Amino acid sequence: MSVALNHRISGQGEPLILLHGLFGSLENLGGIARRLEDGWQIHALDERNHGSSPHTDDMDYPAMAEDVVAYLDARGIEKASLLGHSMGGKVAMQVALKHPERVQSLIVADISPVTYKAHHDAILEGMQQMDLRGVKSRTEADARLAEFVEMAGVRQFLLKNLERIPAQEQVDDEVTFRWRLNLPVIDACYGKLAAAPEGQGPFEGPVLFIKGADSAYIQEKHRDTIRTLFPGAELKIIEGTGHWLHAEKPDAFAMLCRRFLEQA
Incomplete structure (x- = not known):
């Protein structure tokens, strides 16, 4: 069952949904929101069990994706672009794989659609x-x-x-x-959060993966899985950054997002 997510809306233009990572909140992508709100209407969300959103007894990517779809429905948004970091990137991928008709374009920051070993x-x-x-x-x-x-x-x-x-x-x-x-x-539910997003795909829309050069979350061995699920995906790498690439080099990160979104 979906929950009503806490959110912050800013800017004008086509809708862009921001999804934070594990242990985060909508504030984590605030710097990116401020850099893009001149061209897009930014919807920054707190995911379930995070920030000021409701606490629930279950937590997996299908449920979290339904929260996002319910948010779109509640605001009459038929189609939006999604930008997700880490866990939020998996949520965004889940939405695109299960509800491709709701996704204009997809930006995935430093995460792959694969299962990772527990490390938190x-x-x-x-x-x-x-x-x-x-x-x-x-x-x-x-x-x-x-x-x-x-x-x-x-x-x-x-x-x-x-x-x-x-x-x-x-x-x-x-x-x-x-x-x-x-x-x-x-x-x-940590095992479910370490898992890959569900869905056979493919999502045929435009997809941008952004990798921190010093991060190991996106690896060469993930390429085939990415291509199978997201055949139109492109990869950009930001040098001198790790997993927190959007905070370490926000201007470079926002510029990549802007260029991609303007063409998507």
Whole structure:
């Protein structure tokens, strides 16, 4: 069953849907939204169990794709372009494979339509084990999360999901912060999120894959799968970037998106 996704709309023009990655929210692609809203109407979405969207007990790509289609239906959008990063890229691919008539064009940022080995176990375990009792600031939260997550940049990204509990909702004076992510369900469904999007394809519309040169998420061995599902796909590589290519070089990333969308 689909859920009504939290969203932010900006700009004017043809609709462009932005879909963030795992542990993210619509703010993650905010820099790209600002760079493209002069030419497109940007619909940045929080996916289920993320950001301010509803929490659900299930989470897989068919369900998350239906959330996007329901969003389009609710706004009377017959066809839109989709831009997804990482997990959001898989959601976007799922929409294109299952509902090709709803997709004008597709941009996939640093992810392939394949199953990956689990590699977020330590993060999920650490976030769930982290003791939030007595935490009064993000600095204190960062120090506690450092026991489980070594890289400071990763911690800062994860801590964007920490929110202060409204006074009227507090049940324990010692707990003033909480994770807005639905961590138990993300953990339980992680195998489904590591899986490939479902659908035999092909999606015949225009598709752009953008790879961070230093990232291993899009590999040569994925080429045949990509070509089978998305025969019209092209690949662009941004040098000097990793998996967070849209944040590391936003101008270069946005320019590639702009050129592609103008021609699609």
